Amino acid sequence: MTLLAVERIKLFSTRSPWWCAALALVITVGITALIAANTSTEFPLTVGVTQAFYTFGMYVVLVMAALAITTEYRFSTIRATFLAVPNRISALLAKTVVVSLLAGVIGELVAFGSWGISKLIKPDVNIAINTAQEWRNVAGVGAVFFVGAIFAIAIGTLLRHTAGAVALLLVWALVVESLVGIIPKIGDDIQRWMPFVNGNRFLTAGTEPFPGEPVINYPFGAWGSLGYFAAISVGLLIVAFVVAKRRDA
Amino acid sequence: MIEAKRLSKHYGRTVAVDDLSFTVNPGRVTGFLGPNGAGKSTTMRMILGLDRPNGGDVLIDGQHYAGLKHPLRKVGALLDAKWVHPNRSARAHLRWLAKSNRLPVSRVDEVLEMVGLTAVAGKRAGGFSLGMSQRLGVAGALLGDPEILLFDEPVNGLDPEGILWIRQLMHRLADDGRTVFVSSHLLSEMAQTAQDLIVIGRGKLIAATTTEQFIHDATEDRVRVRSPQASRLRELLAGQALVADDAVDGALVVHGLAASVVGEVAAENGIVLHELSPQRGSLEEAFMQLTKESVDYHAHD
Amino acid sequence: MIEAIGLTKRYGKTVAVDDLSFSVAPGKVTGFLGPNGAGKSTTMRMILGLDRPTSGKVLIDGKPYAGLHRPLRTVGALLDAKWVHPNRSARAHLRWLAKSNGLPARRVDEVLETVGLTAVAGKRAGGYSLGMSQRLGIAAALLGDPQVLLFDEPVNGLDPEGILWIRNFMQGLAAEGRTVLVSSHLLSEMALTASDLVVIGKGKLISQSTTQEFVERSSEASVKVRSPQLGALGPLLVDKGFTVRDNGDTSLSVSGATSDQIGDIVAANGFVLHELSPQRGSLEEAFMQLTGDAVEYHAEIGK
Numbered sequence: 001m002t003l004l005a006v007e008r009i010k011l012f013s014t015r016s017p018w019w020c021a022a023l024a025l026v027i028t029v030g031i032t033a034l035i036a037a038n039t040s041t042e043f044p045l046t047v048g049v050t051q052a053f054y055t056f057g058m059y060v061v062l063v064m065a066a067l068a069i070t071t072e073y074r075f076s077t078i079r080a081t082f083l084a085v086p087n088r089i090s091a092l093l094a095k096t097v098v099v100s101l102l103a104g105v106i107g108e109l110v111a112f113g114s115w116g117i118s119k120l121i122k123p124d125v126n127i128a129i130n131t132a133q134e135w136r137n138v139a140g141v142g143a144v145f146f147v148g149a150i151f152a153i154a155i156g157t158l159l160r161h162t163a164g165a166v167a168l169l170l171v172w173a174l175v176v177e178s179l180v181g182i183i184p185k186i187g188d189d190i191q192r193w194m195p196f197v198n199g200n201r202f203l204t205a206g207t208e209p210f211p212g213e214p215v216i217n218y219p220f221g222a223w224g225s226l227g228y229f230a231a232i233s234v235g236l237l238i239v240a241f242v243v244a245k246r247r248d249a
Numbered sequence: 250m251i252e253a254k255r256l257s258k259h260y261g262r263t264v265a266v267d268d269l270s271f272t273v274n275p276g277r278v279t280g281f282l283g284p285n286g287a288g289k290s291t292t293m294r295m296i297l298g299l300d301r302p303n304g305g306d307v308l309i310d311g312q313h314y315a316g317l318k319h320p321l322r323k324v325g326a327l328l329d330a331k332w333v334h335p336n337r338s339a340r341a342h343l344r345w346l347a348k349s350n351r352l353p354v355s356r357v358d359e360v361l362e363m364v365g366l367t368a369v370a371g372k373r374a375g376g377f378s379l380g381m382s383q384r385l386g387v388a389g390a391l392l393g394d395p396e397i398l399l400f401d402e403p404v405n406g407l408d409p410e411g412i413l414w415i416r417q418l419m420h421r422l423a424d425d426g427r428t429v430f431v432s433s434h435l436l437s438e439m440a441q442t443a444q445d446l447i448v449i450g451r452g453k454l455i456a457a458t459t460t461e462q463f464i465h466d467a468t469e470d471r472v473r474v475r476s477p478q479a480s481r482l483r484e485l486l487a488g489q490a491l492v493a494d495d496a497v498d499g500a501l502v503v504h505g506l507a508a509s510v511v512g513e514v515a516a517e518n519g520i521v522l523h524e525l526s527p528q529r530g531s532l533e534e535a536f537m538q539l540t541k542e543s544v545d546y547h548a549h550d
Numbered sequence: 551m552i553e554a555i556g557l558t559k560r561y562g563k564t565v566a567v568d569d570l571s572f573s574v575a576p577g578k579v580t581g582f583l584g585p586n587g588a589g590k591s592t593t594m595r596m597i598l599g600l601d602r603p604t605s606g607k608v609l610i611d612g613k614p615y616a617g618l619h620r621p622l623r624t625v626g627a628l629l630d631a632k633w634v635h636p637n638r639s640a641r642a643h644l645r646w647l648a649k650s651n652g653l654p655a656r657r658v659d660e661v662l663e664t665v666g667l668t669a670v671a672g673k674r675a676g677g678y679s680l681g682m683s684q685r686l687g688i689a690a691a692l693l694g695d696p697q698v699l700l701f702d703e704p705v706n707g708l709d710p711e712g713i714l715w716i717r718n719f720m721q722g723l724a725a726e727g728r729t730v731l732v733s734s735h736l737l738s739e740m741a742l743t744a745s746d747l748v749v750i751g752k753g754k755l756i757s758q759s760t761t762q763e764f765v766e767r768s769s770e771a772s773v774k775v776r777s778p779q780l781g782a783l784g785p786l787l788v789d790k791g792f793t794v795r796d797n798g799d800t801s802l803s804v805s806g807a808t809s810d811q812i813g814d815i816v817a818a819n820g821f822v823l824h825e826l827s828p829q830r831g832s833l834e835e836a837f838m839q840l841t842g843d844a845v846e847y848h849a850e851i852g853k
Contacts, residue, residue: 006650013642014635076633079600080690083627084650086599086616248601285681285709380586405706408586408735409837434709437738473827476813509776509824521817523810526827536710 003094020064024057032114065152107145157240202226255305267452280443325390335375379406468530475524556606568753581744626691631683636676680707769831776825
């Protein structure tokens, strides 16, 4: 518990988490508001539509999570951390928990914020959250942010450099995972194993695909996809921790 | 020769330098001392025309820095070793400096050799240690073979060999008849380096004198005496001086008498001396004595 | 107490620290000296468990750093004053450190007071001058009231008052029975601060002794003599078999004799002394002599 308090003090004694949270909210809720205002009978507002833009906020949160560790290396505070807590894995684990929880909270704010603004803009359209699938689609965003943050911290710990970690994360999540499907023959087979694609699948399983969205034959059900995404992220985190433990600080 | 005449600089309501006048003479190493916030850096920057005085004037051999035709040939300065583009090599950095003052490229290799950076001259300066950056800064200052040299904390980041080297370099430059002006906080180092001192506090001049005189004026001379007949000697001296005991080895410490006087007293009375060492005050003691009131951040024990 | 036993660190084919053994005793300020590239920083980092030795070990009160329960309560270290997030305030930086080792929050205010940063404790550390950062680093080292203290170039960026303060402070810590290890390049400063020395060069131990022994061992002792009867005294001392040099300023430098011997001769012959002072070499001279071939970058000295 002590170490969690330590990481909480560290996280909130700089301004960047506040800025990241605000940015994630403003971007996602803002875009959702624009879309909601322009829905029509051909393109109706649904619960799924209110959550379709969570990825914008997620990218901001991925960057925040990676920065939480790379700035420690950048400013050498990682050394002060390891001096105070020589058990490096405990120290890094505490950071992962605190940052991922914050990411999860931001995810929930983003999800319910987007839903709420849509409701405000189109009070007449029924977008009540009723079914289990709808709850998963909205409340699940926090879980995806949580797992995504773990993934980002693992990458940040491995690479140690802000520019490299952020570039890798964004290129991976934005470009590689969506373009891998273009590869002839094997593309689809690879894509269905991609971590963020599976995170998305957890949220959207059971909804109508948007026009033009590729139809993927997923290996798991909704919760299985989340589990798979989490397993990949935690696996990567373990690798990162082992490397950090062995490396000279 | 550097002459400051009634130099003043304020930032808003904060007075950094206040009616400061002094002269730095050629052929000597002159130390520039003062507590943090005394206005040393501001003064250095005004000498080099980087900051504009609010009042007064500072002249280099009678001219403003800005009026010098080839300033690097007249004045060499090392203010901050990190004023180098990190991706530029040491040689490239010196080459553009040389070019800007129409100095031959051959001079670049000469100064690189002088500071011992020839082997790494092609590497990017961003990868240099603080000590290597400092040597590059010194090379930049020496480039134009200037008559006047300004150094701000020159030993910063240097190892013992580098510290000895730069001290000897400064002495040599002064012996050549150049004006050498060095700002530093390391008083034990400055005591070995500077022949003259300019001491400021809160932007005002506190002292401008030789190092020897400065120490002499602010500290009390003592004489350390050891003798097999110490108690007899103590009695004899008691009337004319304050005699204390050295805490470590029990030697007598005589305050307020010259060593020669103690020696005469001992000889007249047939007292054997095993030691008769005049103890000089340190530059640090003298400095603390004179700048007591002008310190910014006080720590507590 | 710090003990290094056969400590070795290699980076690829470069040997940074080579079979280094030494111990740092409590109750004294021990200086840690060596030219650039001698392996001082690497050794300090291995003491603190930041770098992993290739072989050998280093123990603090018998335990490796990583084995200490609440390490900041045993060891305080100032390695680099810039190891602070620039957007974090000094107080927040110390608060998380205190929290991590179960130290009460009031301890933060105590150490801020000790180093004289109370007034600026709420400001972001990125805006601090080097001297203020250094004080913050010292505050962090003191936080756990540790028995063992490590300082790397502690006077860096401090002004004369700060330098005097930290010197007195380190000696005070040692007088309380703590172990104080200080690495520095400023030999004139170390001569005033350290009573013991560990000197390394090219990763190997060059010397471990008291500062006085170190200086005496490697510099020639002489005695400076002044007297109104110098003309008679000089030849007399030569006759006794001592080496006498005229300094040209009405004083003689005598080597091969102690000041006691000279004093006895002077008294026996009824001469008057105006000065009889044993001249000690400087720490710098001794250091240069012993580490001469262990230096990385040689600059051109002399013409």
